[in-house]
Amino acid sequence: MIIEVNDLIKRYKDFLAIDHLNLTIGDGELFGLLGPNGAGKTTLVNAILGLTAVDHGTINVFGEALSTSERAIKKQIGLVPQDIAVYPELTAQENVTLFGKLFGLRGEALRKGVADALEFTGLTDIRNKKPSQFSGGMKRRLNIACAIVHKPRLIIMDEPTVGIDPQSRNYILESVKKLNDMHCTVIYISHYMEEVASICTRIAIVDKGRIIAKGTQEELGRLIEDDQVVSVGVTAPDYSIIEKLKRLPAVKDATVDGHTIRIVLSERKLNAVLDTFLEEDLTITKIETNTPTLEDVFLTLTGRALREGAQ
Amino acid sequence: MREIAAVFLSTVRMNFRDRRSLIFMILFPIVLTLILGTALSSVSGSSDTAEKLDSRAALINQDHGAMAGRMEKFFRSPEIRKIVHTKTYRSLSTAKADLKKQKLDAIIVINKGFTQAVENGSSKKLDFITSGDMESSLIKNITQSYLQRINAYRAAAAFAPQPAAPLLADHALSINGKIPRSSDYYAVTMLIMIILYASAYGLNVVREMNLSPIGYRIRSLPVRQINYLIGKTLGQLATVFLQIIVLVTFFKFIYHANFGSNLPFIFLVCFLLGFIIILLSIALALLFSYKMADTILDLAIPVATFLAGGYVKLSILDTNPIAVALNSWLPNAVAQNLVFQNIYGGTGQTAAGGVLKLTLIALAILLLTIAALRRNNHADLSK
Numbered sequence: 184m185i186i187e188v189n190d191l192i193k194r195y196k197d198f199l200a201i202d203h204l205n206l207t208i209g210d211g212e213l214f215g216l217l218g219p220n221g222a223g224k225t226t227l228v229n230a231i232l233g234l235t236a237v238d239h240g241t242i243n244v245f246g247e248a249l250s251t252s253e254r255a256i257k258k259q260i261g262l263v264p265q266d267i268a269v270y271p272e273l274t275a276q277e278n279v280t281l282f283g284k285l286f287g288l289r290g291e292a293l294r295k296g297v298a299d300a301l302e303f304t305g306l307t308d309i310r311n312k313k314p315s316q317f318s319g320g321m322k323r324r325l326n327i328a329c330a331i332v333h334k335p336r337l338i339i340m341d342e343p344t345v346g347i348d349p350q351s352r353n354y355i356l357e358s359v360k361k362l363n364d365m366h367c368t369v370i371y372i373s374h375y376m377e378e379v380a381s382i383c384t385r386i387a388i389v390d391k392g393r394i395i396a397k398g399t400q401e402e403l404g405r406l407i408e409d410d411q412v413v414s415v416g417v418t419a420p421d422y423s424i425i426e427k428l429k430r431l432p433a434v435k436d437a438t439v440d441g442h443t444i445r446i447v448l449s450e451r452k453l454n455a456v457l458d459t460f461l462e463e464d465l466t467i468t469k470i471e472t473n474t475p476t477l478e479d480v481f482l483t484l485t486g487r488a489l490r491e492g493a494q
Numbered sequence: 495m496r497e498i499a500a501v502f503l504s505t506v507r508m509n510f511r512d513r514r515s516l517i518f519m520i521l522f523p524i525v526l527t528l529i530l531g532t533a534l535s536s537v538s539g540s541s542d543t544a545e546k547l548d549s550r551a552a553l554i555n556q557d558h559g560a561m562a563g564r565m566e567k568f569f570r571s572p573e574i575r576k577i578v579h580t581k582t583y584r585s586l587s588t589a590k591a592d593l594k595k596q597k598l599d600a601i602i603v604i605n606k607g608f609t610q611a612v613e614n615g616s617s618k619k620l621d622f623i624t625s626g627d628m629e630s631s632l633i634k635n636i637t638q639s640y641l642q643r644i645n646a647y648r649a650a651a652a653f654a655p656q657p658a659a660p661l662l663a664d665h666a667l668s669i670n671g672k673i674p675r676s677s678d679y680y681a682v683t684m685l686i687m688i689i690l691y692a693s694a695y696g697l698n699v700v701r702e703m704n705l706s707p708i709g710y711r712i713r714s715l716p717v718r719q720i721n722y723l724i725g726k727t728l729g730q731l732a733t734v735f736l737q738i739i740v741l742v743t744f745f746k747f748i749y750h751a752n753f754g755s756n757l758p759f760i761f762l763v764c765f766l767l768g769f770i771i772i773l774l775s776i777a778l779a780l781l782f783s784y785k786m787a788d789t790i791l792d793l794a795i796p797v798a799t800f801l802a803g804g805y806v807k808l809s810i811l812d813t814n815p816i817a818v819a820l821n822s823w824l825p826n827a828v829a830q831n832l833v834f835q836n837i838y839g840g841t842g843q844t845a846a847g848g849v850l851k852l853t854l855i856a857l858a859i860l861l862l863t864i865a866a867l868r869r870n871n872h873a874d875l876s877k
Contacts, residue, residue, distance in 0.1 A: 232714045257716035264714075266707035272508035284500040285715050285722075329711070 184246065185210050185337055185368045186231060191240035193226055193392075200226040201237070202392035208370065208385075213363040215383030216372040217477065223392040224372045225265065228339055232262065245336070258287060261330035263340040267322045269314050269329060276301065276310040279328050286333035300328040303358065320351025327358065338362060339370045344378060356382055376477040386477070390485045403480050410435065411448045412479050415460065416469035420444060424463050431455050436482055442468070447483055497717050498725040505729025506736075509695070519688060519737045524744060550579045551633045552589040552601040559609025568640050569602075578633050593623065600624045600633040624809045634809055681751035682837070683804035685741055686830045689767045690795045692737075695730035696775030697791070699723065701784050704870070723867065727772060734768040735761075754837035759845065763836075766852040767829040773856070773863045780866035802827035825855050 186208040193201035200223050208214045216224045229235040231242055233249045242249055244256045269278045279297045288296050301307045304324040314322050323343060330338060340359065344352045360382055363369050373379050379386055380400055387397035396403055420439050428437040428446060433455060435447040446456060460467055473479075509515060553569055555562050569580040583589040583601075592598045603621035620641070622634060703709040703723065712722055738761065745751040753760060778787035801820055803811050811817045821827035832848040 234710075234713050254716040257714065260714070262711060262714040264707050264711050266710075268707035268711035270504070270508060270708065272511040273504065277504070277507070281500060281504050282711075282715070285497060285712075285717050287716065289496070 184208070185212070185244070186370075187241075187243040188227070188231070189241045191227070191230060191242065192238045193223075193230060193235065194238050200392050201230065204240070204392065204394055206387060206394060206397075208368065211363070211366055211368055213359070213369045213371065213382060213384045215379035215386040216370060216389055217374065217376060217379045217386055217481070218389035219374055222374075222389045224389050225341060226392075227389070228262075228341060228370070228372065231339070232257070232260065258333065259336040261333065261335035261338045263327050263330045263338065263343050265341040265343075265345065267314070267326050269322070269325050271314050274311050274313055275306050275317075275325050275328070278314070278325060279332050282329040283332040288333055296332045296334065299334075300332040303331065303361075304328040305354070318348075318351070320347045320354070323347055323351060323355060324358075327355065331362065335367065337368045337370070339372070341372045342374070343371075344373070344375065352378075376481070380477050388477075388481055388484065390481075395484050396480065400477065403477060406480055406484070410479070410483060411451050412473040412476075413446045413448060413453065413456065414469075414471040414473065415444045415446065415456075415467060416442055417444060417460070418442065418466045418468060421463055421465060424459060424465065427459050427463070428456065431459065438482070447479060497721045498728070501722055501725025502729045502732070505726050506732050509729065509733040510736075515694070516737075518694075519691070519734075520740055520744075522688065522691075524684075524741070524749075549577065549599045549633050550581070550597065552583045552592065552598050553580050554583050554586055554589060554601065554603045556606045557604045557608040561609040561612045562604045565604060565640065574636065578636060590623065602633075602637055624813075634812070678752040678837075679807070681745040681749060681753070682833050683799070683802070683830060685738070685745065685764065686767065686802070686826050686833070687795070687799045687804050688741065689734065689738065689764055689829075690771055690798065690826055692730070692734040692768055693771050693775035693791045693795065695734060696727070696772035697779050697784060697788055699726045699730060699772075699776055700779035700787075702726070705784060720867065723776075727776065730772055731765075731768055734772065735765055738764045738768065752837055753833075756836055759836050760833050762849065763829045763832045763852065766849070766856055767825055770825045770852070770856050770859050773859045777859060777863040777866045780863070780870045798824055798826050802830050804830070823851070823855070825852060828852055828855075 184207050186206065188204060188206040191201050191204040192199070202223075204223075204227065206227075216227070218224050226235065230237050231244060231249075233253055245259060247256060249256055270281070273281065276297060279300050280293065283293045283296050283300075298307075301310050304327050306321065306324055306328060309317070309321070314325060317325065327340070327343060330340075343359075344355050347355075356378060359369055359371060363382075363384075371379065371383055383400075385397065385399055386403060387394045388403070389395070396406060420442060422439060424444065425437050425439060428434050428444070433448050433450045433452045435449050437444060437446045439445075448456070457467075551569070553566060555566055566582070568574060569578065574580075581598075583592075586601070586603065589598065589601045593601055601621075601623040603623070605621060608620070620637070622637065624634065703712065703719075703726075713719065742753060742757065742760065742764075746753045746757075775787060775791055778790060781787075782790070799805060801811060801817060802824060804826070811821065821831075828848055828851055832845060832852075835848075836845065
């Protein structure tokens, strides 16, 4: 096992950030941590890296407790923080070199590590430029290069695609898969369901400090396989219909998104739903039935959309 | 050690690429010195301000002894008359009235028994009444320099191992007969002031470590936080020291300010002051918060510079016991006096005593910073 977390509890005064959390991540996995903002994902990462003291529980990384061999463990981990954490006054190459030195690399290993990291992230040609001259996507790639210069066994990526264009996002997602193909274990943290769904081999859904579901995408889908998701287009959505729909025995959840009302049904019984629309005298423009996605799994398990955040 | 060296070198490199900081730390004191030097020169319409200041003093001789006569003669000498117009008064009340009407800048009263006191080696003091302006400060310095000469003769006559007690209670800027031009004066005070503003470098260490994404990343690395902070702090110190060298070189060789002949000593004093201010700002930011420390230092630096006579040399700073007490331990005032004494000579604290005092302050601040760092190391990365 690369990571074993047992019965972890972390409190910030009265706020329970991690609530009796258990987690194991195996060697070579591309593991997704999915959850809304404030769910406890970053706190969990901080605990794994020893950056925050925990109130209860144990964490083993590479089979060892962090407290006993912190430096040796950290030498094998690369963290890609959520915010860009590079020095703006240093060039891309100088940034990667400095972090390489701080990971303990010297001489030829350092030179090769820097060259490989820049090559991997596609920054070789602009290695002598400063981050201030970079686009958002290039800065994100440099953020990654600084974390992989020492060729770590475990890479933790915390929302590495926030605020970048689709092209850069695809580049980064492809890079993550390549890293995993190079036998590197990756923990990919995001609240973008589609990213996690597209690259991760196993996923844990985190909410309110707890893992509410984990498994492969298929395993998670099976949690609500009997459910049906129906999208009903209406000309003028009336919010009062949501309450009426939620009162129906077959409806697990109902939300409004523009002119579309999305309904999760526990049984494939559409009649009562359509009757409600007719009672409300709403004009239906389209009806679609969908296979449940990770978003639907999250919605079903928590009653909230992923991007509603911690509210 | 390698971690410290890597962080140290990158910090120096980054600081010298940060144009805004460089402009502030190098151009600001140069421009300010030019402005202050020129402004003070304009009082007399000459660049050599101190020698042309039209200062007026009343001399009241109530002693009539030999030493008092010599002092009167000193003030009537052609060299001194270029600087101070001395007029003999019989009545103290008339002189005080003229001082109030601003016809005078200072009154020197040679008390009865002055000659006897000098001959006996006792510390009978002169009375020195001033208007508190720049001119009165100048007159006071000249008077003091004369008394120091008497002290020296007296000490030599008695084979005293150390200088006898001064006759005029003034230990501030001791120039021993050599009077700095305004440009010389401000070259030193602005240098000292800009070292105080190196606090920004110290604050930056804590801001980066505790408040920036880089600090978060650094904590995830297999690097001891203390090593990173040592490398960072040494880098900031080296930057300030290199800036000091640039400034002194400019002042001395281009601006032709008087920095004396013992530059290594001046660099030592400046380095100690830089060490103190950077560590103090780190300790304050760790003990309180970055913002709070920034506010405290923003307020404290101009006050400390004013108290040390950095902006203008007011005689009240040499006579008010609170100001005197503060100045004797304010690191910038101690450093400033050490630099002036090194250039112009004079009594007051000895060079070794001053350096020892700065070293003690530096050690105390170092201990405070270590304690603050230990507390910070145990602090949680709470949200």
